[in-house]
Every structure is written in structure tokens, then in C-alpha cells.
Amino acid sequence: MRIATWNVNSVKARLPNVTGWLREAKPDVCVLQEIKCQDPDFPRLEFESLGYHVTSHGQKSYNGVAFLSLTKPDDVRIRLAGDDTDEQSRYIEGDVGGVTICGLYLPNGNPRPGEKYDYKLRWMERLRQRAIALLATGAPFMMTGDFNICPADADVYDPAGWAEDALCAPDSRRAWRALCNLGLTEAWRALHPREVEYSFWDYQAGAWPRNNGLRIDHFLLSPALADRLLSCEIDRGPRGQEKASDHTPVICEIA
């Protein structure tokens, strides 16, 4: 099974790029982030015509996630438990082929310190609680999406310049490690221990041609799923296209 994650930065503005890539890459499951539209406006027919079952969890203007699967998911759930007052659409999880796939758009957290950073850390603790609950079921699962976390300095083009940013700050990385230390495996880094690759390049200041990137889109695999990990690759292709998202997709294959 091949699972993809992609922050598309508006599914409507990106439609030809996204459908074109799905046609080529043909992932069995694809989770999208920052769809930036409400559910009635989600271009579901375009994805259904490619064979995908579609569940979107959007909101007006900002955020929004979606779950695409070639086989019909046994169940799809939205919202991350732990705060009923949280209105932001950032979490969707579906069960496909006996695997629970959690698609997430973790808050950016800037500026830091501040309200938004506090929200990020609270959200990460809620995600950790969800991982604990899923681990308790014993079923294989993965958490994938835009984590807005650079796990280590090797995942940042300018570590010193980004040290105090919400994507790299000590509290952010501590919360990331707390998640990993439950026993989850970060798929790309596990298979590429010494490589430097990025999944995001800012639109500004020629970040893409200069390769000034960040690696913030990840797969975390439960222990049972980590044993089935075959590959995990970042596909830089879409970032180089016209009208590109600032993120590029990442694909993980499990046996």
C-alpha cells in the first residue's frame, strides 16, 4: 500500500497540479492539507473521476484536510479529540486495509511566543494522546501530514536562523520527540539517516531555486507498521511546476 501526504495550499487553486500528480503517482491513499475551502466547494468529482473515495473536512479560507482512497475506507473520522472548542479543520483519519491513516495539519505556531504557539503545543499534546489511544488498540496506524516541525537541524537549510522559529524551537522539538518516544518511527529519516532533503520551500526570496527548504511533512509509523515499511520518498517534481504549492508530496510504501 502506498500512502501520500501533500499540503496543496488551496485545492481549488492547485487542482490541475494535484490531479495531474495523482494520475502519475497513483497512491492508494492520499491525505491533503490546507485545502482552504468548505466541503460543498471541494472539487470531489475531479478526484472521484480518478477513482478516489473522497472525504473532506474543510473550513472557510484557512486550513482544511481531506482523505482520498482508491478503496472505500471502512470508516473516516474527523476532528482531534481533547478540545471541543477547537474550530480549526486540521485532522482526519480513515481505516483502509486494516490500517488507520491519520492525516493532520499541525498548527504553524508563529509568532512565538504567543497565543498561536500555545495552541500548537496544546494541539501536539492532543495528538500524543490520540497516539496513545491508538497504540492501546494494537491496530497498525500511521500519523502523516504537515507537522510544521523540523525534527533536527539537518532538516533546515539555515538552522541558526530558524532556531527560535516555532518550527524548530526547543519546546516544539520536545513535543515531537515525546510523540516519537511512544514508539513511533519517522519513516523518511529511518530510511535516509544521512541525507538532506526538504518538503517545503517558501515562495519568497528564491527559496526553491536556492534549495532553501525545510522538511516538515512526515510519516510516523506505529511499531507494527514500521516493520512493514518498504520505502519513503519525497517527490520534488510538483514543487518545480507552474503554479506550484510551496510543499511537495511525500510517499510512503508499506507491505
Add this chain to the structure above:
DNA sequence: ATGACTACCCTAGGTAGA
């Protein structure tokens, strides 16, 4: 250099992203 880009709201320029 208070920069640089792109998307949202909709048609001006504020908000957000990372």
C-alpha cells in the same frame, strides 16, 4: 531594505502561511 510570494476574503488591502 518594514523587501522579496501566494492564497484567502472579494476588487482593497488585511490576514495567514512558514
